[in-house]
Amino acid sequence: MKKAFLFFTILLTFTGLLAGCGTSNSAGGSGESGEGGTVTIGYFPNINHVPAMVAKDQGYYEGQLGDGTTVEYKTFPDGASFMTALKTGEIDAGLVGPGPAMNNYSTGADVKIIAGGSTGGTVVLARADSGIDSAEDFPGKTFITPRVGCTHDVQVETFLKDMGITSERIGGTMKHITGNPAQYQAMFETGKVDIAVAPEPWAAVLEQETGAKVIINADEISFGETLPASVLVASGEMIKKNPERIQNIVDAHKKAAEFIKENPEEAKEITIKDVKEVTNQELSKEVVDNAWERIGFTYEVDSEAIQAFADSSYELKFLKEKPDFSDLIDKQFIQ
Structure with a gap:
């Protein structure tokens, strides 16, 4: 009974060290041209972030960005550290929960949701x-x-x-x-x-x-089937400076979502392998199977669901002002 609890405690501690002491891949944050340089993708080692793991395993980012581009990866323990890395240019894009993206946007951060990642969970x-x-x-x-x-x-x-x-x-x-x-x-x-x-x-x-x-259950709770559980984000500055590179990143992300849909069992194996590589611990197949049933993977993003979620946050008095997220989401790259 204690085994799973110990595993996830180690997972959280280990990923915190990864994000804090720089033992994961170093960031590039180049973004100066459509080709060449280094692109760094951020994600968390959990099941809502499987699209990043699949794209990494299958070489989709490399394939879309071209031979002259080096792709690196950085993992994070929480949304706050991820958003700090995005704002400082330590990463170019990546998967994060919608909450951190919304909260940082509300306080003036230069962040855009450019695709969905997963729902439910x-x-x-x-x-x-x-x-x-x-x-x-x-x-x-x-x-x-x-x-x-x-x-x-x-x-x-x-x-x-x-x-x-x-x-x-x-x-x-x-x-x-x-x-x-x-x-x-x-x-x-x-x-x-x-x-x-x-x-x-x-x-x-x-x-x-x-x-x-x-x-x-995940399909019964409010916003359970519509609200993104993870979203692909980038900075507005990067989008303006290098839309071609952002399009390539989104295209790789879309290929990963399609791979997961067509090859669920292989995607599960990739997930278990990636989490083990990052944390040196292994998820059981049973846990992954059960969790998988409650999560959907898609690159589409529901703008209305995100706004409705924000409105509910305000009605529940979590937010002092009613937010407007009409400019937070940029769908041009998933059309």
């Missing part, structure tokens, strides 16, 4: 001995999300608000705490939380290791 589970059988049992219980107002938090609180259930933060009875998903298993086992809002593969781990019960 947010699951709400109840502790096996919690006595919870449905969302109607949630009032008065304690739930955990990665952060206040994060993508997964907004999704579950939107879902519950529509049922007339709210957290103590906005006058309800549900107690909300936050923590890294690597802590969820221990918190279930000690009874500190009743409900976990878990991104994949954490939900699959909780099911396998603790017998947790799925209460709200």
